[in-house]
Amino acid sequence: MxxxxxxxxxxxxxxxxxxxxxxxxxxxxxxxxxxxxxxxxxxxxxxxxxxxxxxxxxxxxxxxxxxxxxxxxxxxxxxxxxxxxxxxxxxxxxxxxxxxxxxxxxxxxxxxxxxxxxxxxxxxxxxxxxxxxxxxxxxxxxxxxxxxxxxxxxxxxxxxxxxxxxxxxxxxRPAEQLRYASGSILYRVLRKIKWGDDLKETFVKKIGEINDAFKDLSEFGTVQTSITEFWQKFHKDERYRDTNFSFGGSDFDAILKKLEISFSPTGTHKPFGIDELGExxxxxxxxxxxxxxxxxxxxxxxxxxxxxxxxxxxxxxxxxxxxxxxxxxxxxxxxxxxxxxxxxxxxxxxxxxxxxxxxxxxxxxxxxxxxxxxxxxxxxxxxxFLPDKADEAYKYVKEAVRNYPEIYFARLVVIGEGDSEEVIFNRLMDVMKVDFDDNIITFAPLGHRFVNHIWKLLEALHIPYITLLDLDIEREGGGWGRVKYALQKLIQIGLEKNEVLMTSGDSVLSDEEFEKMHTWGVNKDDDTLGGWIDYLKEHNIFYSFPLDLDFLMLIHYPEFYKKAIPKGGGPRIPDKDAEPEEFEEKVNSAVQATLKSEKAIGETYSDEEKELMIWYNYHFLGRGKPTTHIQVLSLMSDEEIKSNLPSVFKEIFDRISSILETN
Incomplete structure (x- = not known):
């Protein structure tokens, strides 16, 4: 039962x-x-x-x-x-x-x-x-x-x-449970023992022998006589005239109350009592x-x-x-x-x-x-809340919350895609004067394809959350594909579909339009994508624009990342003026590697951004991402970081402050 x-x-x-x-x-x-x-x-x-x-x-x-x-x-x-x-x-x-x-x-x-x-x-x-x-x-x-x-x-x-x-x-307080008193654990255990009459008779007999042995001591008799004489001087009540020293032979419970436990060997040549143990x-x-x-x-x-x-x-x-x-x-x-x-x-x-x-x-x-x-x-x-056991996401979410149990105790959870976000947010706490520990904010790198299940879990626990995802423009599934993914996940966690898919003109995307969203092209002169990104911010979903967080940091602090190289290290970059063809080939190969496609040309990226992809390959495809960020951020002062801080971080920390004020 x-x-x-x-x-x-x-x-x-x-x-x-x-x-x-x-x-x-x-x-x-x-x-x-x-x-x-x-x-x-x-x-x-x-x-x-x-x-x-x-x-x-x-x-x-x-x-x-x-x-x-x-x-x-x-x-x-x-x-x-x-x-x-x-x-x-x-x-x-x-x-x-x-x-x-x-x-x-x-x-x-x-x-x-x-x-x-x-x-x-x-x-x-x-x-x-x-x-x-x-x-x-x-x-x-x-x-x-x-x-x-x-x-x-x-x-x-x-x-x-x-x-x-x-x-x-x-x-x-284990000592209290080791007392033979009603309600204690020891009492409940010892009451299970069937104390036989033979044992009790033997017990009374042995106590009597001990009492007789004490009475045979002349010094013991002197003590008892003295106490009795003074006791009789204090009162004249015949009922309590005499005193007798003895061990209570008939009170079996009395001796049980004196049971103690000790621990040995202790290395001190004496056993330890329960109160001498550490907490x-x-x-x-x-x-x-x-x-x-x-x-x-x-x-x-x-x-x-x-x-x-x-x-x-x-x-x-x-x-x-x-x-x-x-x-x-x-x-x-x-x-x-x-x-x-x-x-x-x-x-x-x-x-x-x-x-x-x-x-x-x-x-x-x-x-x-x-x-x-x-x-x-x-x-x-x-x-x-966990997905159905038959769902592919079940194992992922179960392991995710097991590896990041801090989310259960958070006032706010910040969700990123990986270790880079965690390193950067830890540094930005100092810059933005927002202590995650002091405010019980937890960072969790769980912004992957099952992020909607993490959202649903946090929704069920009424724990607010902010999510930072990569936009991945010109990568496979990136750009409009990432926006479509987020909209789909909002609908899956229970938001009204017509509300989620409402456009700026108060019209609603049709199922056919929404189904094809991931195929929409990204045009530099068209801010439609930006409008949907701004809309998702209302649901605390932010994007590292235009690619990912690593590239975003490189764009905003290029000189610091270019300095973060070992002696004699760094990418081998042909001279742009002396070797234009070699330089262009280097840039093109960097664009293809960064955008993860041999057909990529980086049409939505500026020339400066494409040239930075050489450094992106060196730092983030050839070396450890967190290690690079730790090295760079340690070289920068708070003011240097704040002076050119990506706007998405300003927005996120403003949102953090807003949520903390209302929770």
Missing amino acids: RISTLKIKGYKSFGPKEVIIPLQDKLAAFIGLNSAGKTSALEALKKLFGSSLSEREIYRQDFHIGKDENSDEITERALSIEVRIDFSEDEQEAVPHFFSNMVVDELLGDLYIRIRLEATWKKSDLIPQGEIEVKTYFIKTPEYEPDQEDNKQPFPNHFRTLIQVLYVPAIR GYRSLFYMTLVCSLLDIEEKMAEEEDETIGVTRPLLTILAIEEPENHIAPQLLGRVIKILKTIAEKENSQVLLSSHTPAIIKRLDPEYILHFRITEDYETEVNPI
């Missing part, structure tokens, strides 16, 4: 509209920026299935307060936390316990149960913190039907032992206790007589906050493997929260849920 859906309404950052959190597997990750509601979602499960009254307690501050609401003026509030629990086809142990409370959506459909906690708070003149009423029910109507009061069945207390939450907070090892040991508990319960269940009934939870939910805390990066892969192993157990389910890419890149995107805070300061939860 597993929780397949968690629904929260009116709890902490979850607003009055119910938020549905689908859990696709027995391992799910809640990700997002700080204070997005991840911890609240985990704590909601603890309110429903916590093993102690203190864990299930509902407080005034648990009720949601809206952005513009005055808490002093609120007189009543309600919250609800609901789970849907599904059962596997071969599940035999749990079904009998819940069968009478199961529901089904359709004939021969899957059986499931709904459990809901409902709480109300009302202002009170008598009680300063107000009156809170909490009730938990089985909901005996299918999810698609409206609720009815007569279909709510009280959730019996004895059912709480069948579903339990092990909540591991972000701040690990990282303490965190790892906390998870060790959890794994051990689940393992012990599973093994003991196999050994127990089936006739005595269920003696362990039928479902244990491990809710763990930030498993990466205090743990070295190279160990995180091991931690995730262990959590996956726990999730695969019949009676276990794992939910974790994180805001680090190091954890997220080790998980399948299908099992990730993205949390964000809306403008109304309410939590919104969205699954990670």
Whole structure:
């Protein structure tokens, strides 16, 4: 059995509209920026299935307060936390316990149960913190039907032992879980041990022998006599006249409370206690206790007589906050493997929260849920969108988001086509005084042929994005082909076709015209292409004009790129005046190489631009692009870069500022 859906309404950052959190597997990750509601979602499960009254307690501050609401003026509030629990086809142990409370959506459909906690708070003149009423029910109507009061069945207390939450907070305190106290992991483990009467009798006998040995010491008798004499001077109550020192022989639990764990060898000739371990090892040991508990319960269940009934939870939910805390990066892969192993157990389910890419890149995107805070300061939860598995783009997008998990945590994503864009944007941050890290902006080189799927993913997560693409005029598929591609992708992510294809005269391109767009010629004197490029800027799509980003930088800073050569290096360029034919041949071959066609003549490029293609070949076709840009940009001052900055970068950084102001 597993929780397949968690629904929260009116709890902490979850607003009055119910938020549905689908859990696709027995391992799910809640990700997002700080204070997005991840911890609240985990704590909601603890309110429903916590093993102690203190864990299930509902407080005034648990009720949601809206952005513009005055808490002093609120007189009543309600919250609800609901789970849907599904059962596997071969599940035999749990079904009998819940069968009478199961529901089904359709004939021969899957059986499931709904459990809901409902709480109300009302202002009170008598009680300063107000009156809170909490009730938990089985909901005996299918999810698609409206609720009815007569279909709510009280959730019996004895059912709480069948579903339990092990909540591991972000701040690990393993010492608390090693105490023999109600609610601790050690308590839950040791309670499984069947302490026989023979053991207890032996225990009492041994304690008695120890007490007798102490009493035989004359010094011990002196201490006890002195204390008794002074005790009797302070009072005359016959009931408490004498004092006796001894080890509690009959209190078996008392000795269990003194159990401790130590670690050796330590290299210091003495064992280490749990509190002497570093933060990282303490965190790892906390998870060790959890794994051990689940393992012990599973093994003991196999050994127990089936006739005595269920003696362990039928479902244990491990809710763990930030498993990466205090743990070295190279160990995180091991931690995730262990959590996956726990999730695969019949009676276990794992939910974790994180805001680090190091954890997220080790998980399948299908099992990730993205949390964000809306403008109304309410939590919104969205699954990670992926193309259909049969789609060619599925593998690309899955690997892309795994390799660039930072996009999940960004306030804004800047998408480029490759490493050159990343190098240049990193340098321009200093020039334009826009710190990507400080503003939580992520650069991702994902602007390839599946870029529409990245757009769709970011749209679903409500993360704004800016895209810089190459225009590639006179390359195959370039120019109008690149514009057509972008328009097609905008339509594919859900924009209205007639809106996307509207021309400047308020007419709409016909399907036939749009289909042939990639064949339209580029004319130097016709600004039609420029008009469509300007239109795409409204959708935050920009182009490196006229070719790609490398050529754009070369056009604007030619002297700096010509200087960035090793001693004795650089292209071999015939003298333009002394060897005109050789020079022209060199230019023509450079144009063909740059435009990637033996038929290319560069008719839309100026003579100066075609001559620069010699340097383009040298720097960007014969050497590493990022290396060249790093070298050149390091030689330039901020003012030198800014003085001739390509206009597309000015536009992009203006758009970045505009988006940040509204988000």
